[in-house]
Amino acid sequence: xxxxxxxxxxxxxxxxxxxxxxxxxxxxxxxLLLAGLLxxxxxxxxxxxxxxxxxxxxALFGQGTPVAELIVGKLxxxxxxxxxxxxxxxxxxxxxFQSLTRNPLGSxxxxxxxxxxSTGGIIAVVAGGSALTIAGGALAGCxxxxxLVYALAYRGGVQGYRLVLVGIGANxxxxxxxxxxxxxxxxxxxxxxGAWLTGSLSGRGWEHARPVALALLVLLPxxxxxxxxxxxxxxxxxxxxxxxxxxxxxxxxAIAAGVLLTGVATAAAGPVIFVAMAAPQLARRLTRSPGVTxxxxxxxxxxxxxxxxxxxxxxxxxxxLPVGVLTAAIGGTYLVLLLRKDxx
Amino acid sequence: xxxxxxxxxxxxxxxxxxxxDQRVVATGLSVAIPDESxxxxxxxxxxxxxxxxxxxxxxxxxxxxxxxxxxxVITSLPSKEVARRLGLLPQSSIVPDGITVADLVAxxxxxxxxxxxxxxxxDEAAVDEAMRAxxxxxxxxxxxxxxxxxQRQRVxxxxxxxxxxxxxLLDEPTTFLDISHQIEVxxxxxxxxxxxxxxxxxLHDLNQACRYATxxxxxxxxxxxxxxxxxxxxTPELVREVFDLRCEIIxxxxxxxxxxxxxxxxxxxxxxxx
Numbered sequence: 001x002x003x004x005x006x007x008x009x010x011x012x013x014x015x016x017x018x019x020x021x022x023x024x025x026x027x028x029x030x031x032l033l034l035a036g037l038l039x040x041x042x043x044x045x046x047x048x049x050x051x052x053x054x055x056x057x058x059a060l061f062g063q064g065t066p067v068a069e070l071i072v073g074k075l076x077x078x079x080x081x082x083x084x085x086x087x088x089x090x091x092x093x094x095x096x097f098q099s100l101t102r103n104p105l106g107s108x109x110x111x112x113x114x115x116x117x118s119t120g121g122i123i124a125v126v127a128g129g130s131a132l133t134i135a136g137g138a139l140a141g142c143x144x145x146x147x148l149v150y151a152l153a154y155r156g157g158v159q160g161y162r163l164v165l166v167g168i169g170a171n172x173x174x175x176x177x178x179x180x181x182x183x184x185x186x187x188x189x190x191x192x193x194g195a196w197l198t199g200s201l202s203g204r205g206w207e208h209a210r211p212v213a214l215a216l217l218v219l220l221p222x223x224x225x226x227x228x229x230x231x232x233x234x235x236x237x238x239x240x241x242x243x244x245x246x247x248x249x250x251x252x253x254a255i256a257a258g259v260l261l262t263g264v265a266t267a268a269a270g271p272v273i274f275v276a277m278a279a280p281q282l283a284r285r286l287t288r289s290p291g292v293t294x295x296x297x298x299x300x301x302x303x304x305x306x307x308x309x310x311x312x313x314x315x316x317x318x319x320x321l322p323v324g325v326l327t328a329a330i331g332g333t334y335l336v337l338l339l340r341k342d343x344x
Numbered sequence: 345x346x347x348x349x350x351x352x353x354x355x356x357x358x359x360x361x362x363x364x365d366q367r368v369v370a371t372g373l374s375v376a377i378p379d380e381s382x383x384x385x386x387x388x389x390x391x392x393x394x395x396x397x398x399x400x401x402x403x404x405x406x407x408x409x410x411x412x413x414x415x416x417v418i419t420s421l422p423s424k425e426v427a428r429r430l431g432l433l434p435q436s437s438i439v440p441d442g443i444t445v446a447d448l449v450a451x452x453x454x455x456x457x458x459x460x461x462x463x464x465x466x467d468e469a470a471v472d473e474a475m476r477a478x479x480x481x482x483x484x485x486x487x488x489x490x491x492x493x494x495q496r497q498r499v500x501x502x503x504x505x506x507x508x509x510x511x512x513l514l515d516e517p518t519t520f521l522d523i524s525h526q527i528e529v530x531x532x533x534x535x536x537x538x539x540x541x542x543x544x545x546x547l548h549d550l551n552q553a554c555r556y557a558t559x560x561x562x563x564x565x566x567x568x569x570x571x572x573x574x575x576x577x578x579t580p581e582l583v584r585e586v587f588d589l590r591c592e593i594i595x596x597x598x599x600x601x602x603x604x605x606x607x608x609x610x611x612x613x614x615x616x617x618x
Contacts, residue, residue, distance in 0.1 A: 238434035244427030290443035
């Protein structure tokens with residue numbers, strides 16, 4: 001076995017089956033899982049009413065005091081689970097588009113998909129829609145924007161840089177549309193929409209977590225299946241085709257998965273900025289794997305979002321910040337630090 | 345559809361009309377790549393030589409006609425199946441950030457792998473052999489981005505070799521390399537050819553083409569003007585017709601193949617000659 005320096009590779013063979021694992025990526029994933037667990041426990045335990053860690057399990061399974069059950073089971077657990085799922089969806093959606101465009105700026109936050117979801121969301125807010133309508137509006141806005149951007153960028157196939165350029169144009173246009181809608185809305189709607197636009201996990205219940213969980217359940221196997229051909233496409237369309245990758249089919253599947261992940265995540269938590277952009281970049285630098293990795297990006301997104309939400313709730317308590325403020329601050333700072341280190 | 349009287353050619357194109365969007369590059373082009381040859385396609389810029397290669401490698405869908413591999417229309421075969429028989433080194437590929445030589449070469453095994461068979465012993469052996477043949481074993485742990493142009497081209501070649509295809513197409517493999525690296529890459533191609541592979545390369549340099557090709561295809565404006573053994577087909581008339589260049593043809597003192605010497609405008613005075 002020959003070892004690459006990036007932690008080498010671990011070949012596991014059993015009869016006709018073999019898998020190739022990168023120890024460093026595995027280790028990073030395990031540490032991210034652990035970090036996610038710690039954040040989850042902290043989010044369930046701490047706050048205005050402290051639930052001691054040993055009591056959490058009881059409270060979750062109906063063995064605790066009524067107060068603990070209410071606070072942990074009804075208030076904190078749905079919020080933290082929604083955070084984990086939304087973070088994972090943003091992280092993976094971001095990783096998909098960064099891989100397709102071979103560009104960190106190819107994230108859904110930059111190429112109009114998140115802005116399109118916002119447009120759908122605030123139109124629903126202004127129209128006086130329920131939480132469900134707002135979520136539906138966001139998902140629809142994301143999908144419609146993606147279809148338009150894809151169609152406009154299409155020329156017998158879609159090149160990454162065209163997708164980014166068209167997307168940046170769409171993003172600018174949609175941000176203008178969003179501002180216009182807010183100026184025309186009455187003051188109460190504008191305030192609601194403004195709050196939603198920052199992205200927040202406050203008051204999220206199981207009804208918010210469920211659609212994201214369902215989307216991840218369906219899309220995770222698809223993403224696992226296309227992650228290898230996607231890595232081949234990062235070398236260029238011709239190189240991938242020459243290796244037998246069905247480039248356009250894989251790309252279409254990846255775009256569909258990325259749009260749905262971004263759409264359901266935005267529907268659940270609003271357009272939380274920066275997770276989709278930062279999570280894949282952070283994950284890539286920690287795992288030191290070439291190209292974008294989907295699994296570690298998803299884990300990183302989950303940890304980033306829940307940690308940010310915990311900080312948003314506790315740092316300035318009793319003042320509660322929307323999580324979007326914190327994700328930008330934490331993710332941005334960390335990314336700048338890593339980029340500085342990159343320069344050696 | 346096409347009649348294949350081309351025994352001895354696993355890879356053929358019949359009646360090809362090739363175009364990018366609306367710009368037609370060639371019409372009614374037919375070509376057969378002789379098995380176990382080192383075929384070199386040559387011609388002036390924009391003659392369609394790379395386009396033809398891309399069509400043969402199924403990168404470009406012909407507007408009319410068809411490319412056949414082993415008697416089947418190439419697009420009707422499963423794409424991974426084709427990739428186990430026919431490899432292509434594209435003109436330019438993107439090096440993934442931070443990838444090592446060994447990892448990049450290993451990607452050449454993709455068409456042989458499945459979700460649950462990611463790294464068999466055959467994969468490992470093929471990668472080792474490809475790195476040995478291209479002399480990059482020493483570089484295995486290096487980051488590809490940090491290599492010189494010549495080294496990097498050898499790594500890409502190693503990736504294509506790891507694919508273990510009996511037919512290998514190369515789109516201008518020597519462009520952007522300095523002369524010593526050009527010869528290095530072409531010598532390597534010649535070795536691969538001698539080891540039994542069918543090699544097809546698009547080249548710019550007519551003298552290099554004559555030296556390395558066992559079968560030369562000369563193109564101009566989307567048509568094949570001549571093809572065959574370079575020593576038999578390359579004449580001053582052909583060079584003048586294709587490249588619009590007056591020249592003399594002598595024997596390459598090293599290889600015995602045709603050497604094109606362009607007509608000189610200026611002569612060094614006889615006393616200064618050596």
